Amino acid sequence: MSSPVFGEYMNDCFPVLVPDGSDSACFDNSLEMLVQAGRTMPHAMMMMIPEAFGVKYHMSTDKRAFYEYHASFMEPWDGPAAMVFTDGKIIGGTLDRNGLRPCRYIVTTDGLAILASEAGVVEFPPERIQKKGRLQPGYMFLVDTTEGRIVTDNEIKSKISRQKPYRRWIEENRIELRGLFDSPKLVSSQRETICQRLRMFGFNREELKMVLKPMGLNGQEPVGSMGNDAALAVLSNKSKLLFNYFKQLFAQVTNPPIDPLREGLVMSLMGFTGKKQNLLDETGLHCRQLKLPHPILTNEDIMRLRSVNRSDFKITTISSLFDAQSDNPGESLRAGIDKLVADAKAAVKDGACLIIISDRDASETKAPIPSLLATAAVHNGLLKAGLHADSGIIVESGEPREVMHFCLLCGYGANGVNPYLAFECLDELQRLGELPAGMEPVQIADNFIAAIKKGILKTMSKMGISTLRSYHTAGLFEAIGLEKQFVNEFFTNTSSRISGIGLNEIAKETLIRHKDAFAPRSLGELELDFGGEYHYRNQGESHLWNPVTISRLQHAVRNNDQKAYDEFSAAVNDQDLKLCTLRSLFEFQNSNTISIDEVEPASEIVKRFCTGAMSHGSISKEAHECMAAAMNAIGAMSNTGEGGEDEERYIEKPGQVSLNCQIKQVASGRFGVTINYLSHATELQIKMAQGAKPGEGGQLPGHKVTEEIAKLRHSTQGVTLISPPPHHDIYSIEDLAQLIYDLKCSNPGVRVSVKLVAEIGVGTIAAGVAKGNADEVLISGHDGGTGASPLSSIKHTGCPWELGVAETQQVLVQNNLRDRITLQTDGQIKTGRDVVIAALLGAERFGFGTSALVTMGCTLLRKCHEGACTFGIATQDPELRKRFAGKPEHIQRFMFFIAEEVRGIMAQLGFRKFEDMVGKVEYLSTQKAIEHYKAKGLDFSALFVRPDVSDGRAIRKTHPQQNKLTDHLDWQIIDKLKPAIDSKQKASIEMPIRNINRTVGTILSNCICKKYGEQGLPDGTLELNFKGSAGQSFGAFLAPGITLKLTGQSNDYVGKGLSGGRIVLITPPGSKFAAHENIIAGNTLLYGATKGEMFINGMAGERFAVRNSGTTAVVEG
Template sequence: MNIGLPPKQGLYDPQYEHDSCGVGFLVHLKGRRSHKIVRDAITALNNLRHRGACGCEVNTGDGAGVLIQIPHEFFSEIVRPLGFKLPERGKYGVGTLFLPRNGNSQAHGKGLLENIVAEEGQTFLGWRHLPTDNHSLGASSLAVEPDMEQTFVAWGPNITDPDQFERKLYVIRKRFETAIQAAHVDDKHYFYFPSLSCYTLVYKGMLTPGQLDEYFANDLQDKRLASAFCMFHSRFSTNTFPSWELAHPYRVISHNGEINTKRGNINWMRARETLLKSSLFEPGDIEKLLPIIQNEDGSDTMVLDNVLELLIKAGRSPAHAMMMIIPEAWENHETMSQEKKDFYAYHACFMEPWDGPASVAFTDGKTIGATLDRNGLRPSRYWVTKDDLVIMASEVGVLDIPPEEIVMKGRLEPGRMFLINMEEGRIVGDAELKHSLASAHPYGEWLRRHMVKLEELPSAPHVPQPDHATLLTRQTAFGYTLEDYKYILGPMANDGLWAIGSMGTDTPLAVLSDLPQPLYNYFKQLFAQVSNPPLDPIREELVTSVLANLGAEDNLLEPGPKAAARIRLPSPIVDNDELARLKQLGGWRGFKSATLPIVFPAAEGAEGMERALKEIFAAASQAIAEGASILILSDRGVNRTHAPIPSLLACAGLHHHLVREGSRTKVGLVVETGDAREVHHFCLLLGYGAGAINPYVAFETLDDMLRQGQLNEGITREKAHHHYVKAIIKGVVKTMSKMGISTIQSYRGAQIFEAIGLNEEFIGNYFSKTASQISGIGLKEIARDTLFNHHRAYGIRIAGPKQLPVGGQYQWRRDGEYHLFNPETVYRLQHATRSGRYDIFKSYTQRVNDQSERLCTLRALFEFKFGQRPPVPLEEVEPVEAIVKRFCTGAMSYGSISAEAHETLAIAMNRLGGWSNTGEGGEDPRRYVPDPNGDSRRSRIKQVASGRFGVTSEYCVSADELQIKMAQGAKPGEGGELPGKKVYPWIAKVRYTTPGVGLISPPPHHDIYSIEDLAQLIFDLKNSNPLARIAVKLVSEVGVGVIAAGVAKAHADVVLISGHDGGTGASPLTSIKHAGTPWELGLAETQQTLVLNKLRDRIIVQTDGQLKTGRDVVIATLLGAEEYGFATAALVVLGCIMMRVCHQDTCPVGIAT
């Protein structure tokens, strides 16, 4: 059995594991060391055990640990029998090392460390076997328990102070980590240093809080073991896999939260390594530290700890480093001092925020403190006693302190920090701490001298627009359709808002479509669910920021005034004139730009595209070597002989090329493209490294719409452009917020996407580390689609195309994209159910199932293996009456559909013995009483969503199942939406709201910011109705399996995996089309992950999302489902004709009015 997480297998991938936890520390304000501090901290840790978890065994914990100061008196006596003597306090370091139990491997690892210590000029003193007691460990933890040794290293002759020695120990540990991974040693993955320091010591493991004290009883219960502080942590992981090294504390932090931008942060950190220099390290030592992030697939906290440790060792205080990595929301803060804003603005020039919910306790062994993320999405409370004890923890009550003993108490607020200075014997508050750091250097002066705002760049001649008569040709070459006018650009230009749609999507996946697809359509947006919350971009707009910087970064470790030499953009969308200013930079104030054409000879096909990409990458490297700090990727050169390289391909490929080359932070990327037009396109370009984007064909198209009178009266050219940019930016912020990301600077390069249908080679070359669970096409097919559009634009018709293609992505069109629900299938289903004719129903299912000509779904690719086993006698098969009890309707709210439709569904399902679902709009209490004829209009499933509309005690106790809606297939990461014109008085009465006022549920449940919060709500709902099942609704995405495992560990009874194509009464079109994945992927991953975790028997698995036929149900069953949801099909049976106008309150058949 392997220690740590299992390798990637099936659809399970360990990089998507999450954890949420209880964290805290105790510290004596005056720095007085005592054993009582340690004992009280362990008591507090035990009182946080509800914030940890156990997996498939009650005696196998997710992880617990403590971090203390080096207990000098304890070690001085304990090592005497070992044959060596310790020098005075501070002149030696102690390391705790996990090792394999194999004697040969141990000897190799120990010898390697001793040699490195000697090579670094330090004195190796000896080893101490760390005594442990494993009698209480569960089988899973015990099977991979490492051996533990403590190593002692003393100052070498070249050391003059403890901080210098601490840096040398850091170098020794980093060298050992690199060397042991390169060694030919069995079980080398066991080797891990929880700590190696002259200040601090860590005791941790895959333990429950209660087991920690027993396991390390020899040390932790020894009264000689004293410290002035003790940091503690209890872990709740989404998995049950043995992971000793993933327990907290790490070397400088303990963390409760989730770093949502981890992949981007890792990429940027790797790119910065070539620039790292520090006078505090000996010559050559920086190179020994590389890679800074030792395990890129490690947890987000492990990665954060690696970077924070580097910053501290390079001379910054922990508080300074934390302000760089997790800044407060300063961009829109009207009352913040300019001094502090200047500090944040300066450091933003070379470090993007590590964004996400986070409560972080930090220490360098001399000071200890804590900070909270800019949104305040993790709890942190503190109090101070009369005897100078300071307690910080995830919640109150971790220690039983009499109220009269407390002299001060409070809580950390969003973005705030507090620090205990034990030398001065006081708490340094947020204002004082940040003032001292912000005033340490003249950051404001550096910014004024070196930072340039976009409008301050030298003016450039107005960019003449191409002949308008050729616009149609350019639009065709870039894949525009008539729907872009009606559904995308029109609403944006008129209202400054993203386009809204309804009824979900039933078109083919991009990889299965017969029509040419833009590369953008192969990517799906990721989103937060359960382990971390999405943000509310409307109500929490203050914490978001769209500011962007362009230019080269400076050395992260010793930045000076010139680090502020960046170009500040108010947003990443630039118009043609602003781009012209960037293009003409020729060394002005040190800024130099170079334009790289991203076109290829159309006649050369895929080989020409591949060759052009290589030439672009080489030209970029050359331009950087010649001093360029801004690279502009431009496809304006498209003509009859040259086709455009998809801008996303060029941008992402170049971004990763420069990251691998180590020059990415030397340059900013600007994309001048004709193919970007909708929100999803801009999100992808930003997510793969673009610093600014100029959608020149979109601007031309707006001008064309204005000329043709297709925009509202009173809309001018300037207003249309302004509205469009505003809508794009709002849409990008909304998309970022789905993942809990607040700033575009964090989002840039963060790769918060997964691909469907792109092969591994293509992903590896151009979109490195992007998840792609289903392989498929590569560069050859991408080039083919590009050339199809190019030929349609510039081909045999000398006069060019006469009109754009119809599209058909958002509405069924005869010559457009195929839809599973089209006039023929809608008619057959309705005719069959109204007439009761099974033969017509069979023709409907045959039409839906037979996708051999037009593949739409992943399940269409499956073939049943008949004849593999002997047939089962029909009498042994579950009867129809039992099967239908596994069926339920989707969560369609009263208000999104009419009372007649809502109640008809409930009556029908109750007659069948199935389940109907209220949706998130509540339910009229009159429906709890059966009709005179015995029919029941009561929905058995009552949904509890973030808006809590209609959720009362009566509502809860009338349920057979309470479903916690964490996400919805058509708009994961967003809240439900009901337009104001649909909030009639009778709807408002049931929802307890005001008639006529639009309702948008907040994207997060504001009582669920973590997995342990979900466990709390499950507990509360079970107490409100002990007889009801508790279900949790998730949406399919890469990593949903580990979330489902966490849901099972939180004691839910049912987990629902919804597909991306589920229906909706109102949702942004970008979410309907581009967020979430098919249920086939999420369901299979959930099944595999639950089985791996030995949790499958704890929970019922349900799925929904465009289920239409018995074949769909059988495939869902084979992939792991036990229950099945139908929504769109049920509405079609009621009479829906798929006009997709639910959100407009104009449904022609009255179902959605």
Template sequence: PHVMAMLIPEAWDADVTMPPEKRAFYEYHASLMEPWDGPAAVAFTDGRVIGATLDRNGLRPARYLVTKDGLLVMASETGVLPFAPGEIEYKGRLQPGKMLLVDLEQGRLVPDEEIKHELASRQPYGEWLKENQITIEALPEPARVQGSDHDTVLTRQRCFGYTDEDIRLLISPMAAAGEEAVGSMGTDTPLACLSDKPQLMFNYFKQLFAQVTNPPIDPLREKLVMSLATIMGWRRNLLAETPEHAKLVHSESPVLLPHELTALRQVPGPEHQARTLSILWPVAEGPPGLEKAVNRLCADAEKAMDDSTRLLVLSDEGVDHQQAAIPMLLAVGAVHHHLTRAGKRMRCSLIAETGEARDVHQVACLIGYGASAVCPTLAYETIRELVEKDDKLAVPYEKAVRNYKAALEKGLLKIMSKMGISVIDSYRGAEIFEAIGIGSELIEKCFAGTPSKIEGIGFQEIAQEVLTRHQQAFASAVPAEAKAPSLTDPGYYRFRRQGEMHAITPPVIKNFHSFVKTNKPEDYQAYVEALKAVRPTCLRDLFEIDRTGRTPIPLEEVEPIEEIRRRFTTAGMSLGALSPEAHECLAIAMNQIGGKSNSGEGGEDPERFHRRRNGDWPNSAIKQVAQGRFGVTAAYLATAKEIEIKMAQGAKPGEGGQLPGHKVTELIARLRKSTPGVTLISPPPHHDIYSIEDLAQLIYDLKQVNPRAKVCVKLVAEAGVGTIAAGVAKAHADIILISGHEGGTGASPLSSIKNAGSAWELGVAETHQVLMLNGLRNRVVLRADGGMKTGLDIVYAALLGAEEFNFGTIALIAAGCVYVRQCHLNTCPVGVATQDERLRGKFKGKPEYIVNFFNGVAQEVRRMMADLGVATFNELVGRVEWLRQRTVPGHPKANKLNLGRLLVNVSRGDDSQPRYNTWDRNDPPGGRRLDDSILQDAREAVNDQLPLSLSYRVKNTNRAVGTKLSGEIAYLWGEQGLGEGTIELNLQGSAGQSLGAFLSPGVKVALVGEANDYVGKGMSGGEISIRPVATHPFVAHENSIVGNTCLYGATGGRFFAAGRAGERFAVRNSGAVAVIEGTGDHCCEYMTGGKVVVLGRTGKNFGAGMTGGTAFVLDLDDAFGRNLNRELVVAERLTEDADIVLLKELIYTHLEKTESRRARDILSDWNNFQSNFWKVRPLQPVTKAPALSLAPAQEVATTKN
């Protein structure tokens, strides 16, 4: 138990209710070992005890029961073994961070509280911490802190690559409001390895992120599990416990203010000895001097360890015309790995004092490669200049600096959470990045373990980029008394004529708009030529087609344009991000050409499901299921030809969507079942996908609700995506979409747009190769996405292995978008990405413009096919041997790249193995299922809307019971379904996952027994009731009856269960009415509508992100106030007659449906119980909620009425 508590601790850092001795135990052991994140349910034994523990986030199901004769059964599901009801004494579940322990010698079950109390009492951990640990926030502020050198700020800014954009778009918003700047569209600038401008080292690294195999964490609504607490000093022997282990410096944040760094340098005592190493090198040594300087730095760092240094500060202060700085990331990575190889890394902490790092990604890189803390000195000086000298910030310097620091901290939490990491100590040194364009020699020396597939630059090229900036900075320096010129605007975020290259430029847009309106071939060619003028911006621009041995054929022999166009889809862009006019325009156009448009996250008006009298069909053929489940109903899914599960998005992988309140109109709110004017934020994870097995379950659920539709899983390119894709194929997806970092977005932090996700060329190539090697390629369609613009892009993607192609930004431009990057502001001047009625009136797009574009692309593809001598498109797919890398004149960086790993022909000439999809559907094997029998038995009742009652026994292998029936009802009868209670399903036993998922109106599911996870998820009507068998001996409201994530994304219907639920009950509920007798953590999270009654204890973080609906909670032990997340909701006693009547009616109904003893007790003593109920409602009932800011805290009253 001791080891488990150390490796997989509870989320203790923000838990103010934890006993002090238990908290001290966890805090002390944090100095020995960083915590392991989940998802994980871990069993352990030493022969004397056997036990299990769950990760701090509760991301794995773990249900157990105890029989009267002392048998304990624990598994990921309930119902794994058959027991007579009278044999069971207790049913429970493992809770986040808790343990279940059996002492085999004593023959008893040891409760978690006893285990933790015994562990916390082993040593005086609290005293050890108090006597030995130093808290940086408690250190006296130094008498003197080095101030700004105003005369050299501009020169140093230039030296470290600062631009006007950095200050205007990044630093200023962070300093003013404490938030990262938000942007829109995607990135269309070159990868750092393809840019002809000097690049910072950070720009060669892309953040990695979780998708499928584990979930991202929600740093906004579940921040109670997150921590930036940083420990610095000598990390001693892991296998010992002594007071000396606590001789460390503790900081609440890895981002240091200048006075904190100064104080750190002055901490007394040999245990905290600090030393500063300069990372400057003489400019006179030229490019060869960089590697020599790095070697000297590593040697000096090792000597400092031998001299008992415990806090090693790497500093780039002091840059002048004679000395340049080693890039801080290079310095940190080199020292970190050198000390690791020398076996001395744990003796000290690295601290970066740097003028180079100023944004979230840069700070994350430094921490990810080993820095314990970062002090961005020049950023602080820049803020002082903005406040005191330039008058560009309307907040005092102290507040501006703290805002900036807070923004960095929030950004760090978001970047950590993308990978599913909760604690900064687990992120530090984990190197969760992919390098694009860095050579293997440099990787091995400074960033060992980081994937870098295409080789690239080394010390020489990095040094040259540093020296180029250095020379430009000091060549343009002017006397202090002269008026200093401003920094340049390089157009990194927006196009500037003399700035960074962009793929989409005004000439491109002009030629493109001309073509889609005239449909003239010469205009299409002008558009293509305009694009060629800005290459290379992406990896495919380094390809050329090898026509050796290819004999052209007449164009007439190539398959017709209709066959090419059906391979085209448009990207998931929601109604909300887009105006109704633009959204419909895309759908109508794609239906005309036989392609498919994508609804995006946010639902669709049912009026659009049907063809209009003029022949237009505005139904999106692809219906997206994203993390927020907005608008996802059985009827919505039943109208799809394809259902896309969005695991990640190219412009912001690892994050959820967000729709600002000013874009949530009455229409949008109706479709999303939310409140007009209230900002809508989707959680980063799918709360029913924490593993590949969970994804397989959702795919199964969707194929049950709509057996006609194929299921697509959208992934984002990153190192290892091929392995994930192989798992997705085995999970029975029909289509795998690989999105690249060029993908667009309606709103995203700028740091995500620029720094997360990899190139689709890498992702598609890897995925195709892995699927081929595992014999899975023929099962699935591989679709490429991200920055597609021409037929040449299509051919390149096909040769790498893709057979379908997704278009986002360019399709919007065809509809009239002018690419001004204002989507998130609701100010789109052409009515494409706005809900403002006045601006929507300016929308001039027509379906024929979009059709013209796709025709032009398809014809270009056909011409290239003819030139290559192939008649059918499938002949192109996977023919990597027809590609070769070209040399780019005058571009040494691009020519250092080696794309050989993308061009590996894994079939080795064996054409017997299919290179493309040959299966019509990738459905799981198996015979007739229970739902097939249910649908057959209910066929007449469904068709003729006749009442029917059916009875079945169920077991935990019967998954998604009632879902296929609901899908058929939705397909035939739409949103309204059948009349209330038309079809009754009476079940007995232990139901499998997803009982009643996507339930339609008119279906009533009554289960006697118990159920697993995801009960009622996506239900849009009907009723689910669950009760234990009548002969059970246990107290139902103290026992688990359903699993985790029930009612996820429910939009309607009623739910009653006589027992407790697991974690995240009613997450994203937007319309269901539910009564439950106790819940785990995160109940009613992100709820936007509906009613939830909890007749018992809740877990932590109740109501986080709740912006709609109402909850009633019975609080008999005055604990609810400690469990409530008060940022967006308020709890109040029952005073309104309407609330009292409603609550009483729901409890009566609960009694009627479940025969609940708890409900009977409450109703029989109503006057006493009524005073113990809380009503929980949003603080802002109807108007608006700020996009990211948190509502003021509201104390929960403690007096009883």
């Protein structure tokens, strides 16, 4: 990087980004560098936050060429972001490509412009306002004070996109695979050795059947169900690929995931690779890059690249192999990596613009370096040598075949990946009749690529990232079970909290597969191990749920057999030979044992238990009601899941246990979320993420959406329901606080909990949840259950709850927030030992999902997504539902078995009350004699840290959250309208309103719902007339019979969850602007609305009526 502006002082500018600076600080550093080097501020902003410019977007060819030119050497900064910038002469604002931040502006008749994150910051009489507007996705608002005018987005970008010949430079210099080179002769697939090579790279039959075959056949990533109860890679007795030691990170609360289905237009897998030019200059050579439409290269593509003979784009192949016959595998692997990195550096210094890292030449004497390790080593090696900008990296490997593999390779340095063995394997599957003979091989390969592309987009979207260029080299993963020194060397800035294995063990695992591949056997057919990663198999991967544990638990609860439960508990807890979970390596530090008679009774302990969130839809009515009856009978809680609930269950019948779920979930799809639903809850749970698939929305296959389910969810029978990954009213921690406030207004006195999933940093998010006035935070483990989820999400996203609970407890205590919020956890919790470990780490409440299903008869067929559950649990088939044999007492017995086991351990540790045990992490330690060759390197010291509480700060919840509803405007309204509410007589009032008046009409709706139920009041009974600027969530969950009329303007989330009321927004009389050309309402109106009407005399913001399920709405733009 150089610039004549800085000259000899250029080195003084480095580092450009302040180490450990915030994302905003880093953005500001980069913008300042670009502007100081000579670009205008709008030009630099267009480079850094480009609008989406795919071919489906209507824009000029010059502007598209500008964006593509700069994309070849500058990665975009993703949102959510509303950025304001100034150099003292111009001042402007721009919005990210997704439009995820509110940004409103007004211009007055006397030339004053005000831009802010909400409407009503400054009030003006209507006749003084010339224009009201909002920033749109990717658009720019600019005031030029020297010229005294507002410069339009079109004028700004038209001028900048034509100041250099960007279009001509692109046309003359861009390199593309298609059409440039004749297709060379492909390398033969060597069918006679394919089984050998598949074994060498760790393929198994289960993987071919459940992963590769569906992708080649349908072009879709395979879907599974239930949670991941298999052993963590670092605890497995099987040889594991390095890929399996990483977990995907995901967005929750602080920024939203993106919806790759409904908002795929803003997403892109396009990338550029090759030698990058000087960032502070602009020439035609800057775009002399290889443009890849996506990162997956076919075997033909890789041969085309090798055939390139251009002096200005040299391509070099280097082998990623190591000696397989060395007596010291670790040293041999180290030597192989060192040679690989040295070869890469030499190739780049020799002018290579593209390096192909290849393991094709692996043999009996040479083993392949794990492709992820090879990629990361080369990337880091070039980076440290200052050569990373001089060359791109293509990986040619037989190892990658799953979505996670491609994501990791791209995340740690690869610009493109050629999974040559996966393509050969698909050909072989067709030859063996596993894929239709009539399908063209090209179509099968294209389907596989399409499935991987969709999976990468979904993985990126979980982090809220829209383009592969932003995701590339970002390393958005956490290592679970890798040595910290190893991670710091090759996967810099990646978290590895519990350390683990290093090069020696990785080499050993690689050579186990290599030795197996070259062991004497007949070659040719697919004679592979079964696997057992997804389904339990004898001699396969270890699973917590297996025939022994399932049968013992079911026998125990059906026969009230304590001995059978003890055998079940022992089978789960005694994992010395077959480790599965981190807690299997924990042991208790005994203290002063007391008599069990002194310990809190089981009847009190079970009140801390709840069932997992499973919707009526994912499971049958019979199973759903069975859990509710069981938990209500013992004073515990069941959870509706995200599918709504039949209002008949709210009616308590004399002599019968209530079937009303005490916990009602509010998820991103808002299925069945009405004011009546919210008003009948003891606890409302905001589902930010789910253990089995954080960063994604729930999904219910169409065959499960029966007439009954469609009615509950306000949807259409037979149509698959997929919730959006984000809550469209939660794009920040402030938005979450707003939804918490909304829900507390919908049912004053209700507890509000927020469900998160364990990952690095979840403690900080939990602290924000506490500050947002939530009463409880739930930390789910990565192994939570699901009715339907992509297999890659089940296996590769999220972390064990042991890490999440420990981090959350420590952060909450350190920030003196622990006293105001309850901490809950769930995820494969099965025994009293699990409960006690969670409590000692900091949890106070505990969820049971899969285990509750097992007590009702589930045998983990893992066919929930197919609706073919033969036990009548996870199905809507009327005939299968008749087979349901579960009973409430089965669940009750299970809960009491666990509670009694908890009591026994409490007595052993000297605790009389459960609350005294919470957060006492000093009673936990690591097992002393760990013989497992991988597990012995684990370090749990970070989990067992007890925060300093010498100042008396609490380590558990000791008092309730603040009540922030006392000054709500609705209380005044209710006082004025109480006679009309009681008599159902028509009445109207007029009131001023300001943007500090949030969620107006919601407490009133709860009052009416409690009195009159779902039907509310007759239409038009109450009319509330407001003048001014309404705050967030105006008319949220508005009940039937209420009409809100607002003359003025509103902010975001108007009519959220509208439940039968009517909302009218009117442009003020005397306004000089045309109503249909000006903004009167904010973003995400009618989100999750189910019934009612809305009339808007003006324009609304982004995502209007998203997830609308039955309201009538009229808007003018």
